[in-house]
Amino acid sequence: MAPLLAIRGLTVAYGGRTVLHGLDLDIARGETVALVGESGSGKSQAALAVMGLLPERAAVSGSARFDGTELVGLPRPALDRIRGARIGMVFQEPMTALDPLFTVGHQIALPLRAHRGLTGRQAATRARELLRLVELRDAEARLTAYPHELSGGERQRVMIAMALACEPDLLIADEPTTALDVTVQARILALLNDLKQRLGMAMLFVSHDLRLVRRIAGRTAVMRAGRLVEVGPTERLFAAPAAPETRDLVAAEPAGRKAPPPPGSPVVLEARNVAVSYPGRGGRPWRPAPRRVAVAGIDLAVRAGETLGLVGESGSGKSSLGRALLRLEPSAGIVRFEDRDLTALSRAALRPLRRGFQPVFQDPHGSLSPRMSAGAIVTEGLRVHAPELGARERDARAAAAFAEVRLDPGTRHRPPHAFSGGQRQRIAIARAMILRPRLVVLDEPTSALDRTVQRDIVALLRDLQAAHGLAYVFISHDLAVVRALSDRVLVLRDGRAVEHGPVDTVLETPREDYTRALVAAATT
Template sequence: MAEPVLAVRNLHVRFRTGDGILHAVKGIDIDVNAGETVAIVGESGSGKSQTMMSVMGLLASNGWAEGSVKYRGDELVGLSPDKLNRYRGSKLTMIFQEPMTSLDPLYKIGDQLALPLTTHGGLSKAKARERAIELLELVRIPDPARRIDSYPHEMSGGQRQRVMIAMALANSPDVLIADEPTTALDVTVQAKILELLADLQKRLGMSIVFITHDLGIVRRFADRTYVMKRGEVVESGKTADIFATPKHPYTQMLIDAEPTGRKEPAPANAPMVLEAKDVQVVFGLKKGFLGKTGHVLRAVDGVSLSVRAGETVGVVGESGSGKSTLGRAILRLQTASGMVRFEDRNLMPLDRAGMRPLRRHLQLVFQDPFGSLSPRMTSGEIVTEGLLVHEPSISRKERDRRAAQAFEEVRLDPAWRNRFPHEFSGGQRQRIAIARAMILHPKLVVLDEPTSALDRSVQKEIVELLRDLQKAHGLAYVFISHDLAVVRALSDEIMVMKSGKVVERGTAEQIFERPKEDYTRDLIAAAFLTQRDNAEAKGQSLAS
């Protein structure tokens, strides 16, 4: 049998923490053969990302790996960064889970794409720029010749993730490690990216290690699968066999996990919390040496919405549709025109000082949790940061008590509040971000992709948590997401956005059962393709 391209043997990963040594990965073995796709799945904190971070030599400074990682027979564990760089970026590349923290905010997208091409590919700056435009076109970035000069903050979350994919593919690597590469992407783009990766793999003979919590993607995409739980591999084998006859109860639980149920409707006499009318956000895109405006982008074009206490308005649409910009605009975090009224106050005339007393009532949970959590603060300090501003008179002991309570509410161990953000998985960091918003007991929360980094089983818990908090406190939610299963489970009303406009709106039942627009039908079809595939697979298994 041919030697694996990547062979992991008896790998252990440990971290020094304030609570002692954390044993994140416990003696696992993984093989990746030439041209195959291997999936590593498991819940947040299972050790799947840290396994591959150790392969790349990218563990945090308080972490270390023991065991063996061989690339085509060459040992990687223990190599210096200089020697590892002979492999990283050319032979082994990685797409990271949170693109905003991986892209330098001070450099244009084109400059960052060109770096691996000049460093590892030996291209000139001019040739690297040409290749960078080709890569942006390859990953479906609109108008790549213009967007190559954009900065990361000028792109949506999904577009930033596509830039990361382009960067990883720049030098046609031998092994591509993809850590939740479609997490930030809407369902239609997700399908295109998977098709793209499959095509590149076939054309280049590339091996792919796919780290994900989305088992629907795994079933369609992976040849073999490793299931991890608490740092150990509990089941492995051919993907088709694992889905047809899972042997471990944990694997069965992952396969069955899906947000279920519907939220209770808000009371008919519930007070209006927020009302927005004809909201518009316009960006003047610069062009030319003197920075003159080239053309105008209407990111949000005349959108209206209203949210009552205890009600959830879901906002869905593809990347770049304007849904996240709308969320920032109604919180007055983005310059906009139109009318935004919170309870009995018009927010539009208020300056920064005028908005400050209202901030505790208007909270936002960001899409990229690692980018919004300070690496220099413990998670407990992050969660209670708002209390220092809005309740400065309470004691440190009381803040710590409320931090512990907030951790319990989002299903995290309160003892973990002394850990730093990098010591948590992506899903755990998102729960910290939710706790930070909820600790102030707001009246309106804009949730911008709050479950995008979470595995399905944790998504179910978060959906139930958000429902419970909403019912207990009469919270109003604006829930922005590309995950239609989660939106359906949480929303009373759904708005479908495309190119800055609302193309359809209605109750959750109307949108999912009787969509009127082709665009809405396409979103639903892409989102539930996985469910149909799984149902068909179960039917075939029963029939046989």
């Protein structure tokens, strides 16, 4: 039987630089094939080329035949009849893929109205069903929410719901569980497997998480520097990899442990009874809707040289707590930074203090301005906190910051899109470190990175912490990375602390059922 998708000699080039070299790959009906490799290996380029979603400056050649129809070079109207209807796609960065001007319900309903001819009411009903299918909490209220009102994991589930709306024959999933915690990952994988069997859906699963690949893919293709280096049955490939590139991927796991903080290290950050809530939706002027509680009465403290890991399911309040600690989110309770109470300070009074506590956000693509060079992004904080520095001195400090995060200083004049995902995350880290802060809040800084790059970023963060005595609040759903970087762990559920203690104690002998479920999902 002919494959559902037959890729032959697929090549992508930008100017004189080829990023995908003659890819050959088949996907049968109902089959799941994983595409894995390091950041910049060409995985996403292959997926986008099949969908006809690369920019106009990309030169695409070769063949990608879907159910007998050639997709490469297919006119836009004909492609639009296939995309969304017969081929669905889950993008890696949901915040940039979702339209900020439209509600979640409207965006899920669009393919249903365009490809299935449903009325507005019918499409809204189906959108609600899809949100429940992907286990988005409070699906009814989320229909009228905008993307910025959802957590990263919730936005990813919305993307999955949109891709599955028309029950496609092929789902191209580009890092579909990147922003999801381990328990939701397990449920999403089970959901995708169930739909695959029920609908006969095939799947191209692009991922850097080899644990997930082993659970979902029948065959795995390994890429390196734009070339296919090995393909075969997943279990055989992982048990006895033939190519050295595959062996490197299988062996790549954040290893080692950070050094403990020096005895008697001072407390850098202290929080008492911190609470965050958001306005409810659907109320009336005379009867406002109840506020939605995101964080409920959290206490914590972090010392110089120490890392506190925050873990929990998507929507548990991790990122809201992180923003509250940085005073980027209105909150109740007390937040003290180096014995200075930040709670009642105005925005103007906080500004000179912000040099001491810096964020590294989850999505480096969204947090780096596309209109600025990487060097200008890194030195942007110096314009506020060191206005006495001239352009030459700022540029020299940018070069030094690039070298410190192990990037070539000569690349600092390039725009962010010229860097890989791992390199963009290093730029985000350099932007924080150039101000020499005492506290850094890292919100999922390795979630979108492959294992080899994760390992390097973890080593970099440990080295920077040791060199500068930094305090870290490290937000992550990846327990392997949390173990490698944290001294203590605080487990959140529905905005409340359910368990807290040394990282080894919490992850090896958890007291609470919820923590045990997180650990079990991460090791299955």
